[in-house]
Amino acid sequence: MQTEAIKDLLYRMADDKIILGHRNSEWVGIGPVLEEDIAFASMAQDEIGHAWSYFQLLEELGETDPDTNAFMRPAAEYRCCHLVEYPIGDYAFSLVRHYLFDMADKVRLKHLSDSSYKPLAELARKIAREEKYHQMHARVFLQQLGNSSEEANQKLQAALNEVYPIAFSIFEPTIHNETLANAGILPLEDSLMKEWRMEAENFLRSCRLHVPLAEDMIEHFGGRSGFHTLWLAPLLAEMTEVFAIDPQAKW
Amino acid sequence: MPLLPSYDPRINRIELPSQDIPYEEENLLQWQNYEVFTQQHRGEQHVHTGSVHAPNAEMALLLAKEQFGRREQCANIWVVKSRDIHATSYEDSDMFLHSFDKNYREGNGYKVKDTIESFKRDLFARLEKENRISPQTPTPTPEKTRVEKGQQVTVIHLPTLEGKPTRKVIIRN
Numbered sequence: 504m505q506t507e508a509i510k511d512l513l514y515r516m517a518d519d520k521i522i523l524g525h526r527n528s529e530w531v532g533i534g535p536v537l538e539e540d541i542a543f544a545s546m547a548q549d550e551i552g553h554a555w556s557y558f559q560l561l562e563e564l565g566e567t568d569p570d571t572n573a574f575m576r577p578a579a580e581y582r583c584c585h586l587v588e589y590p591i592g593d594y595a596f597s598l599v600r601h602y603l604f605d606m607a608d609k610v611r612l613k614h615l616s617d618s619s620y621k622p623l624a625e626l627a628r629k630i631a632r633e634e635k636y637h638q639m640h641a642r643v644f645l646q647q648l649g650n651s652s653e654e655a656n657q658k659l660q661a662a663l664n665e666v667y668p669i670a671f672s673i674f675e676p677t678i679h680n681e682t683l684a685n686a687g688i689l690p691l692e693d694s695l696m697k698e699w700r701m702e703a704e705n706f707l708r709s710c711r712l713h714v715p716l717a718e719d720m721i722e723h724f725g726g727r728s729g730f731h732t733l734w735l736a737p738l739l740a741e742m743t744e745v746f747a748i749d750p751q752a753k754w
Numbered sequence: 755m756p757l758l759p760s761y762d763p764r765i766n767r768i769e770l771p772s773q774d775i776p777y778e779e780e781n782l783l784q785w786q787n788y789e790v791f792t793q794q795h796r797g798e799q800h801v802h803t804g805s806v807h808a809p810n811a812e813m814a815l816l817l818a819k820e821q822f823g824r825r826e827q828c829a830n831i832w833v834v835k836s837r838d839i840h841a842t843s844y845e846d847s848d849m850f851l852h853s854f855d856k857n858y859r860e861g862n863g864y865k866v867k868d869t870i871e872s873f874k875r876d877l878f879a880r881l882e883k884e885n886r887i888s889p890q891t892p893t894p895t896p897e898k899t900r901v902e903k904g905q906q907v908t909v910i911h912l913p914t915l916e917g918k919p920t921r922k923v924i925i926r927n
Contacts, residue, residue: 536785538806542820636819643816647809 505686508679509620510564511582512689515727516611517557518583519673521573522735523604524550525742529591546601546637553630560622574746578736584672584726588735595662598648602641603670603703609638610699611689619687642706649710656711663707664715671696671720675727787836788814794827805836866899866908874910 527547534540558569566572586604591597612634615627648655674696683689704714725731785807791800803822808814814833823831899908 536807538808538817538821542817545820545824640816643812647813 505682505688506564508682508686509623509688510561510566511677511679512683513557513561513564513623514582515584515677517554517561517573518581519587519604520550520557521554521742522581522583522738523587523600524548524554525738526587526589526591527597527601530594530597535594542640543597543601546640549633549637553633556626556630560626563622570746571750574743575750578731578739579729581729581731581735581739582727583731583735584675585723585732586666586669586672588726588732588738589669590734592662592665593658595648595658596666598641598644599659599662599666600670601637602645603666604673605634605637605641606703606706607670607673607695607699608634610695610702614690614695615688618689623688645707645710645712649707649712659710660712663712667715668717668720669723671717672723672726674699675724677727785809786814788818788833789836789839790814790818790822791832791834792818792822792826792828793830793832796829798829800830800832806833808833811835866906870908870910 524547527550528544530540530547531544532540534543554573555569558566558572561572562568567575586600589596589600609631612627612631615623616631618624618627645659649659650656674692676692680691684691689695707714786809787805788808788811789805790803792803793800806814806817806821808817811833815831818831818833819828822828899906901907
């Protein structure tokens with residue numbers, strides 16, 4: 504029971520990271536300025552590296568190897584949230600998503616660092632070090648753009664209105680949440696969400712942004728049980744295209 | 755010798771806004787070039803590693819981290835506005851050349867020392883290997899430097915090999 508709950512958690516985190524990593528890598532070559540193009544691509548690569556680490560833990564728990572796991576599952580078996588599936592949109596959309604997702608990641612990693620499941624606690628501390636830069640990057644960009652020209656502020660606001668309700672999909676509860684909380688592995692998603700929400704909303708206000716109400720947040724749930732947006736299947740088709748040519752190939 | 759305002763070619767190419775435009779707005783209209791210096795380990799010197807384009811120092815540091823702090827070990831980063839760097843002109847670079855009669859100013863002594871040290875190291879390593887030198891063998895006498903036919907030479911006395919007289923080695927600079 505507990506192992507199933509840990510697997511569910513690892514799949515959720517691994518799938519979020521590999522899908523968002525793939526999405527953000529779509530900015531390669533078309534980023535707003537050269538330096539940011541490189542920085543954003545580098546962070547996308549970090550996310551894929553984190554996914555790989557989670558897939559490795561899954562392999563240790565008896566699941567298939569990381570490559571097969573990442574590339575050979577049908578969409579309905581992915582446990583990623585809706586937030587990471589949406590197309591990159593304009594840069595404001597990608598930036599706001601980057602901030603909200605990495606902020607949630609920070610909250611989750613903070614709790615996982617003290618997790619009773621030691622292999623994950625150790626990995627979380629390692630990943631948190633890399634995420635420190637992601638946080639810094641997201642905060643500096645939002646703060647500077649939000650407080651600069653009206654045009655920049657409005658673009659961010661429009662993106663936030665769109666992304667914010669979807670971001671709650673990160674914390675979509677699953678049947679395993681209580682098992683994890685009782686075993687001291689990770690607190691309930693709901694309490695993580697409250698922590699995230701408080702910090703994110705305070706920060707967004709400091710960027711001269713109005714925090715939307717997010718009343719329709721539940722509409723974006725489903726990803727954690729395999730019900731995805733229409734954007735996931737095409738992404739998977741593209742992501743697995745090369746791997747699917749010859750799954751046995753050695754790289 | 756004219757001091758160049760900057761070695762960033764863009765600074766000489768673009769029309770910089772006049773002073774009365776607010777600083778912030780200037781940065782929004784035209785980003786600045788920042789030179790990046792990275793330090794591999796705390797305590798070492800920062801080394802120039804490249805440049806980034808950014809609207810202000812905070813952003814320059816942020817972008818520099820991913821451009822230059824990711825491939826190699828890095829403990830610290832500096833950014834400096836390119837326009838704040840003043841440089842000599844290459845047209846004046848002949849002023850750095852030393853006349854031949856001023857070689858006493860140059861760091862040649864160090865070169866001799868390196869030659870001697872490496873010679874000693876190699877010799878001792880070889881002797882050690884051939885096991886022909888006893889632990890009691892005296893170390894080489896301190897080297898003496900003298901001028902011979904207008905040339906600086908260094909004399910060192912090497913330890914005696916068993917049953918052989920002291921060997922004197924002269925190193926010509």
